[in-house]
Amino acid sequence: MLVAKEADLRHRYDVTWRLTGVASRRSGWLADPRGFNPRDLLEGHPVLHGPHAVPPRDVREWLDCAQADVLFEATSLNTDTGQPAIDHLRAALERGAHAISANKGPILHAWSELSALAREKGKRFLHESTVMDGVPIFSLFPAGLPATDLRAIAGVLNSTTNVVLTEIEKGRSFDEAVRHAQSLGIAETDPTHDLDGWDAAVKIASLVIVLMGVPLRIDQVRRTGIRELNLEKIRSARAAGMRYKLVCRATRHAHGVEAVVQPELLPLSDPLAQLEGASSAVRFDLDVFSFSLVEHQPGIEATAYGLLADFLRAVRPL
């Protein structure tokens, strides 16, 4: 995405970039302040321009060695602790780099702390791509919707259960439907995280923490997955013009927020009922009106774009 948008960033925003560090399980901590050729990195053989006196051994040494101004954090989600992503983001902010996360763990476990640290350092902690990829949700509030009260959120935000329920409607067994979702690259090898509603719970908790300002814990989300649904009920509902969807909801009450993830039977007239495949939708009920955002069949570039947009928001406030 950085390469694809390189000319656009230069001409429209006067922004240029250099990729001075990359780290992964396979590559270890690689840094070169003169910059890597991104194509070499994608092809798996980065060229270091000069030998390091001491190769970096951890995230702090790596950020220093790379002279990083911006960190993109895209490790896998750790629901229990948010680590190691939190340590990576904290290290970036402490050295005065912007911290951009595609990982929901740090929102669940350290949103207040990282936001405060970013403010203190005059840098940004941004995470637009964590829910609905690059669709601007976190960027919409509060600038787009000032002086509103967000009273409720409802969403269908998990692709695997979307695909599995559609395939069951078509007559497939539960296991066949899961294998189909895996063959599309939507479900993971271990689909538990999706089927038991953890992914949806993490997403609704992230929205509540950031948009409602309430420090909800993941174990406070009442969570029911789709495994216990009766297959014949799913099919007969479809025949009767209704559909089961795994819906997540958060509602503000006098004493806090109630958050629930559960299968719901929706009429076809509900926009949430129409979603197929990787499409997702979220509805916001404000005091002044209600609206929904729908993302239509995104590809992987939609997530990459979310990170790029955060990068632009950070380095060049628009």
Next chain:
Amino acid sequence: MLVAKEADLRHRYDVTWRLTGVASRRSGWLADPRGFNPRDLLEGHPVLHGPHAVPPRDVREWLDCAQADVLFEATSLNTDTGQPAIDHLRAALERGAHAISANKGPILHAWSELSALAREKGKRFLHESTVMDGVPIFSLFPAGLPATDLRAIAGVLNSTTNVVLTEIEKGRSFDEAVRHAQSLGIAETDPTHDLDGWDAAVKIASLVIVLMGVPLRIDQVRRTGIRELNLEKIRSARAAGMRYKLVCRATRHAHGVEAVVQPELLPLSDPLAQLEGASSAVRFDLDVFSFSLVEHQPGIEATAYGLLADFLRAVRPL
């Protein structure tokens, strides 16, 4: 809306306001820099605190007398010229006041001029409530979606035709359906503007002008209304799981933008097909992903909120 949000504006944004002028066909130009009581105005008997030496005779005198920092322009749409709204907004900007419009005429006929004038004066020309009320569309681009190419827009943006088509599906005649829409306060006494697709054409042209940066004229929108639709076709389509909707579309081509308003037969799986009553939706196809915004059954406060949000964006950049 200003009164309802008064405490919120003060506490959350440190913004206070005074209503120093009001003008309408009925009241004429009223101004008092010490401020009116908004409730007196709503009840139709404003109290002037002191006699004016010379009561204002036009918009410029009125703005001066009111010592206006912000103008809210909410006259009715003049599709042909955009007047007198353009003159009002220009006068406000020239005296150094922010210009906030709920009127699409100035977008159609003077968007570039008013935007340039606002930049020159260091003030804002904002018009969020002109399309989908307070739902942030104009505020979303470009800050929310930097470095994207907007390739196509599709929307169902006219409530009257929505209601009329639904009532025809239910078995009503065309005239009965129009009277029903009028009884709901959705259609105007003369429903031509809606039924012949002018309202939808004005909205898609406004989106193209602002979001695609192309100075489209309203006569360049290929426009077909819903009067020629066969009633039995509408009903049989519904029975077969399809619906007619008045859809507006704009598509970017190598040499400009093609814009069309016409009735389209949509499958129920299309989010645009699900809309009822005053609900509306617009889909944006970007190079990096596609998404839709849906507004659910807004009331008049949704439009008022759009103006209030523009006010906050103008006086207190967020």
